[in-house]
Amino acid sequence: MVAPDYLQVLVLAAVAIALIIVTIEVVARIVRPHAPNPNKYETYECGERTIGSTGVKIGVQYYLYALVFIIFDVEAVMLFPWAVSFKEFDGVLGLGTIIFAEVFMFVGILLIGLVYAWKRGVLEWQEM
Amino acid sequence: MVDLMNWAGIYDTIEGFLSGLGLSFIIPLTLYAIAALILFGFVAALVLVTTYLERKILSDIQVRLGPMETGGRRFHGILQPVADGIKLLQKEDIMPKNRDKLPYYLAPLVVFVPVFVIMGLIPLGFIPLDIASLNKNLLVAADLDIGILAILALAVIPTLGAVMAGWSSRNKFTTLAMLRSVAQGISYEIPFVLAALAVVLAAGSMNLSEIVKAQSGLWFIFLMPIGFIVFFMAALAEIHRIPFDVDEAENELVSGVIVEYSGMRFAFFYLAAYAELFIAAALITILFLGGWAGPVLPGVMWFFIKCFVIIYVIIWMRGTLPRVRIDQMLAVGWKVMLPLALLNLLITSSILML
Structure with missing residues (x-):
């Protein structure tokens, strides 16, 4: 059995999906005009006829940012349990210094990675 | 929000109605769906207010009046966001x-x-x-x-x-x-x-x-x-x-x-x-x-x-x-x-x- 609040979240998502589909496919279909014309369905490009495909090669720059992002996003997720329990460890158990040092060793190692990426020019925008 | 609906008497009404139909197992789902609809109304109202505010504040910064006609000049075009919404609904797909x-x-x-x-x-x-x-x-x-x-x-x-x-x-x-x-x-x-x-x-x-x-x-x-x-x-x-x-x-x-x-x-x-x-x-x-x-x-x-x-x-x-x-x-x-x-x-x- 799902906890009530999580069930509410699922129902919110379901209602949102239903509302969008009903609005676009039913309500708007009743009131909107339908006057097809082949020119209307051309790709928009400020009145010019579009040339070539959009399935082009994309600069490698974007992938490098994505790789650095994945490292740090995982780091952020790993830090959340630490952040929630930090006060309890510090106040009740008196272990604040230890888990503080542990986490900042972890962050420090990742920071070395960031500095390395920085020095290698991964974070510079390359002209393509 | 479901707690609030319990207090407002919505719960009793729905429970009476659905139990009469023999559908008492969907009572919680119905309440959650009503909460979602209320929330959708809230989001829509919020967007209407925010777009109106944005247009008015921006036009004030740029020393112009912004939308003034819809809903009457006396009310500074207060119905402009509603008119925008209706217009979008009527647009061809x-x-x-x-x-x-x-x-x-x-x-x-x-x-x-x-x-x-x-x-x-x-x-x-x-x-x-x-x-x-x-x-x-x-x-x-x-x-x-x-x-x-x-x-x-x-x-x-x-x-x-x-x-x-x-x-x-x-x-x-x-x-x-x-x-x-x-x-x-x-x-x-x-x-x-x-x-x-x-x-x-x-x-x-x-x-x-x-x-x-x-x-x-x-x-x-x-x-x-x-x-x-x-x-x-x-x-x-x-x-x-x-x-x-x-x-x-x-x-x-x-x-x-x-x-x-x-x-x-x-x-x-x-x-x-x-x-x-x-x-x-x-x-x-x-x-x-x-x-x-x-x-x-x-x-x-x-x-x-x-x-x-x-x-x-x-x-x-x-x-x-x-x-x-x-x-x-x-x-x-x-x-x-x-x-x-x-x-x-x-x-x-x-x-x-x-």
Whole structure:
């Protein structure tokens, strides 16, 4: 059995999906005009006829940012349990210094990675 | 919100009706669905108010009057957002013929649904009534223990919707906008999450009402001013507002990934954009400005006052600041915001250990 609040979240998502589909496919279909014309369905490009495909090669720059992002996003997720329990460890158990040092060793190692990426020019925008 | 409906007598009415039909097992689902519809009305009303405010504040900054005619000159064009909505509903449904059908169709859903769910996770304050029969008198659709984590996780999904919209439209403007949108979204996601993490650290909980309670002594903006600045700027980048709106730069990319959308499909992107504006303001209020805490007035009013002050500042920035270039923006994200967010984490945890 799902906890009530999580069930509410699922129902919110379901209602949102239903509302969008009903609005676009039913309500708007009743009131909107339908006057097809082949020119209307051309790709928009400020009145010019579009040339070539959009399935082009994309600069490698974007992938490098994505790789650095994945490292740090995982780091952020790993830090959340630490952040929630930090006060309890510090106040009740008196272990604040230890888990503080542990986490900042972890962050420090990742920071070395960031500095390395920085020095290698991964974070510079390359002209393509 | 279901607790509030219990008190308002909706529960008894529905229970009587559905039990009579022999359908008593769907009573909770019906209540949740009603809560969702109320929330949708709230989101729509909020978007109407925010768009009107944005047009009026921008026109005031630019020394002009803005919309004045709709709804009568005496009322300063107050019905303009309603007229805009009706117009969008009446627009012909034009879809480019060489689109990628399924992603093109699903993109408005992928953008709007997570934003709508986040709206349901944000508590707007305590109900200013003292009723014993309520378990929780918090004005929220779903009060999750992992509140802020769920919000941060859901807040990334609209970027995926932008990719779907941009790629499936097969349009050069949308393709460029999609690339920029993703680069921007992922670069500012890390400072955004790390600044929120410092708040979780100081509050010792991910529940949003617990975070507000933890600020009863000292607002977190005073405990971690660096974190506030980082979170504010990262939130601006996440919701693609000026000065970080490189992915919908009007004079380069027409209007970003939504170029090929029209009518109600466009309207849901628009609703999501303005709901995101409110979500950013609400998160800044809850995480740093003490949420609904405040003297004299009821909490809900304080919450909206703080939110609309933040929204005003964001619109003010739109009227004042130029747009940064994408390389400058990404450089600031990685080389300034990320180290600052980590520094803020270090300072906050050091202060907590003292």
